[in-house]
Amino acid sequence: MAHVIELKNVSMAFAVGGGIFGAKKFAKAVDNVNIHIDERQTLALVGESGCGKTTTGKIVAGLLKPTEGEVLYHGKNIWKMHRKEFNEYRKAVQIIHQDPYASLNPMLTIYKSLSAPLFKHKIVSTKEEAIDHVSKLLEMVGLTPPEDFIFKYPHQLSGGQRQRVVIARAISLNPKIIVADEPVSMIDVSMRLQILHLMKDLQQKLGVGYLFITHDLATGRYFASDGYTAVMYLGSIVEFGPTNKVILDPQHPYTKALLSAIPEPDPEKTRKKKVMKLRSLDVPSLLNVPSGCKFHPRCPFFIEGKCDKTPPGRYYLEKDRWVACYLYGDGGASESR
Amino acid sequence: MAVKTAVKEKEKERRAIITVRNLSVEYRTHRGIVKAVRNVSFDVYEGEILFLVGESGSGKSTLGFALMNLVPSPGYIKEGEIIYHLDGQDIELRKLPLEEQRLFRWKQVAMVFQSALNALNPVLRIWDQLYDTIQAHDPNITREEAYKKIKYLLSMVRLDADRVLKSYPHELSGGMRQRVMIAMALLLDPKILILDEPTTALDILTQKNIIELLKKIKRELGLTMIFITHDLSLAAELADRVAVMYAGKILELSDVYTIFYNPKHPYTYALIKTIPKLTSIDEELYPIPGSPPDMINLPPGCKFHPRCPYAKEICIEKEPEFEQAGPNHYVACHRWRELKFER
Numbered sequence: 001m002a003h004v005i006e007l008k009n010v011s012m013a014f015a016v017g018g019g020i021f022g023a024k025k026f027a028k029a030v031d032n033v034n035i036h037i038d039e040r041q042t043l044a045l046v047g048e049s050g051c052g053k054t055t056t057g058k059i060v061a062g063l064l065k066p067t068e069g070e071v072l073y074h075g076k077n078i079w080k081m082h083r084k085e086f087n088e089y090r091k092a093v094q095i096i097h098q099d100p101y102a103s104l105n106p107m108l109t110i111y112k113s114l115s116a117p118l119f120k121h122k123i124v125s126t127k128e129e130a131i132d133h134v135s136k137l138l139e140m141v142g143l144t145p146p147e148d149f150i151f152k153y154p155h156q157l158s159g160g161q162r163q164r165v166v167i168a169r170a171i172s173l174n175p176k177i178i179v180a181d182e183p184v185s186m187i188d189v190s191m192r193l194q195i196l197h198l199m200k201d202l203q204q205k206l207g208v209g210y211l212f213i214t215h216d217l218a219t220g221r222y223f224a225s226d227g228y229t230a231v232m233y234l235g236s237i238v239e240f241g242p243t244n245k246v247i248l249d250p251q252h253p254y255t256k257a258l259l260s261a262i263p264e265p266d267p268e269k270t271r272k273k274k275v276m277k278l279r280s281l282d283v284p285s286l287l288n289v290p291s292g293c294k295f296h297p298r299c300p301f302f303i304e305g306k307c308d309k310t311p312p313g314r315y316y317l318e319k320d321r322w323v324a325c326y327l328y329g330d331g332g333a334s335e336s337r
Numbered sequence: 338m339a340v341k342t343a344v345k346e347k348e349k350e351r352r353a354i355i356t357v358r359n360l361s362v363e364y365r366t367h368r369g370i371v372k373a374v375r376n377v378s379f380d381v382y383e384g385e386i387l388f389l390v391g392e393s394g395s396g397k398s399t400l401g402f403a404l405m406n407l408v409p410s411p412g413y414i415k416e417g418e419i420i421y422h423l424d425g426q427d428i429e430l431r432k433l434p435l436e437e438q439r440l441f442r443w444k445q446v447a448m449v450f451q452s453a454l455n456a457l458n459p460v461l462r463i464w465d466q467l468y469d470t471i472q473a474h475d476p477n478i479t480r481e482e483a484y485k486k487i488k489y490l491l492s493m494v495r496l497d498a499d500r501v502l503k504s505y506p507h508e509l510s511g512g513m514r515q516r517v518m519i520a521m522a523l524l525l526d527p528k529i530l531i532l533d534e535p536t537t538a539l540d541i542l543t544q545k546n547i548i549e550l551l552k553k554i555k556r557e558l559g560l561t562m563i564f565i566t567h568d569l570s571l572a573a574e575l576a577d578r579v580a581v582m583y584a585g586k587i588l589e590l591s592d593v594y595t596i597f598y599n600p601k602h603p604y605t606y607a608l609i610k611t612i613p614k615l616t617s618i619d620e621e622l623y624p625i626p627g628s629p630p631d632m633i634n635l636p637p638g639c640k641f642h643p644r645c646p647y648a649k650e651i652c653i654e655k656e657p658e659f660e661q662a663g664p665n666h667y668v669a670c671h672r673w674r675e676l677k678f679e680r
Contacts, residue, residue, distance in 0.1 A: 048540040158628040188392040189567060190644075193611045193624035215541075222613035222622070244618060261545035263570035265612050267593050270574045275545055282510060283540065 002075030003036035010069035027286035031235035042227030044220035052235040094170040098182035100162035160191035241321035353380040360417030375585035391582030447522035451534040457506040464502035512543030584640035591666040
């Protein structure tokens with residue numbers, strides 16, 4: 001059966017600079033990415049800032065049209081759909097942005113923000129119905145009693161409460177997939193776990209699948225502990241597998257380096273960690289991406305004449321667990337690019 | 338997990354380099370007065386790395402600015418004392434004439450901010466900014482002397498001086514700019530360095546590099562550092578002592594091992610139990626209910642009581658004193674004697 005969402009060999013290049021005289025350059029923010037997400041599943045997409053994870057999320061949500069490759073919704077290319085089908089897809093795949101302060105219109109009450117899509121998609125037709133429906137949504141995201149919140153403006157709520165409103169809006173059209181782009185990184189530490197638990201509860205109740213995008217590997221590990229994790233570097237996924245295997249037994253040198261450098265909230269443990277030494281600390285610019293494996297200028301296991309020539313394919317360690325690195329073999333030709 | 342109750346280092350004579358007593362800082366806003374720092378007292382010891390850890394609005398950055406007497410308008414220090422003990426003198430920065438205050442900053446205490454891109458002048462080459470800074474405080478210094486010093490500091494932060502000095506800030510990566518800022522802060526041999534979220538905008542590998550660098554600076558120069566962050570993991574990695582702040586107060590202050598393995602304040606414990614761990618995957622996490630308080634409309638009594646599972650009558654009635662709970666351990670909780678937290 002076709003996946004709910006599948007990205008097939010998806011790339012996204014942005015034109016940069018140019019001006020009147022200069023030649024245009026292209027930055028490949030996403031390079032040949034293949035992922036899929038199904039209902040009830042969680043896929044964590046982790047990587048550092050600028051690695052292309054947000055762009056990937058926007059492509060999944062249909063907010064960006066990739067320059068190469070296909071985005072399939074139940075096996076159908078969304079960019080070749082008729083308007084009606086496309087609207088169905090749009091309803092089914094919702095996005096939660098990082099900044100709960102910027103993603104709600106400050107001029108609108110919570111009621112206005114949440115009821116607009118309900119009216120648009122003809123889920124409700126009268127104000128009474130809308131108030132009723134919005135109240136139910138607020139209850140579902142733990143903003144109780146709803147009458148305390150429904151006619152408030154965003155600035156009257158805390159960051160955590162705003163993110164709950166954003167989540168209420170995301171679930172209001174019964175989506176199948178929610179793209180959650182750093183949903184807790186701008187929320188105070190003491191409220192993050194509430195939001196993560198809320199999202200997990202909603203997954204249980206509604207059966208949504210999540211694409212959970214984060215730079216915080218510990219949070220990604222926690223949220224996707226029963227799902228999968230994909231590690232992204234300079235636009236490419238370098239390692240994929242069941243979350244706990246990727247985090248506890250990383251295989252790609254980049255994943256290893258990253259995990260070795262993350263401080264942990266335990267003084268004895270974190271002070272014993274040995275950080276992996278890299279050949280260079282500088283992250284290459286997307287305008288000047290290294291040839292071959294993009295990590296090769298920094299990788300301590302660099303094999304000259306191999307890693308800098310052609311990008312490695314996927315090497316499968318087991319079913320659903322692969323790494324794109326020559327240390328593990330040349331990768332299956334059919335699986336590679 | 339072995340629980341460390343005693344301080345790891347030998348209890349040597351600790352000398353306070355800064356004493357802060359009954360410090361209150363407020364901001365006047367159109368909604369009312371924000372009591373950002375409320376009657377805070379603590380010492381900073383010579384040669385230590387003290388972490389101020391808290392969420393947004395806890396007052397940690399305001400406290401950092403207050404130490405420099407640089408609280409941004411419309412904020413002001415309402416009352417209290419900040420006394421520096423330097424070169425055998427007790428100096429109250431706020432009482433010095435403005436020109437002397439300016440000299441005192443950089444020369445005695447320097448600050449590194451979160452956003453290095455905004456802190457550097459975009460139209461000046463790095464050399465000009467560093468040279469100007471040295472010259473402003475030491476007008477007699479020759480170009481050669483200045484160059485020697487700058488080159489030494491840049492090599493200390495592992496930057497290639499010849500490349501970096503010719504560059505404009507935008508030509509450097511975020512990590513390089515942050516390292517330039519640290520070198521710049523060290524330019525006049527300050528005794529104290531205040532760092533406000535210096536690694537927040539950086540990627541993980543660069544952050545690690547900056548942390549190692551700070552360890553090295555502490556080792557080689559014996560600087561006193563005050564590190565302000567919301568990230569408990571950084572404190573675990575780098576701190577000697579940790580002050581946990583909430584709603585304008587320090588709720589708990591102790592050495593890093595006690596804070597993590599033997600906390601006495603329910604907020605400290607709750608905070609540790611709410612952060613996802615990278616590798617301890619079986620550890621159960623607990624959410625903290627509610628939200629941090631509105632700083633204009635603070636609850637009565639202990640400011641954490643609306644979120645505290647151990648709150649009793651007295652916690653609503655009276656704000657607890659910041660009292661000594663052990664050697665080098667201070668806590669502001671009515672119930673610290675009865676509560677036991679296991680890790």
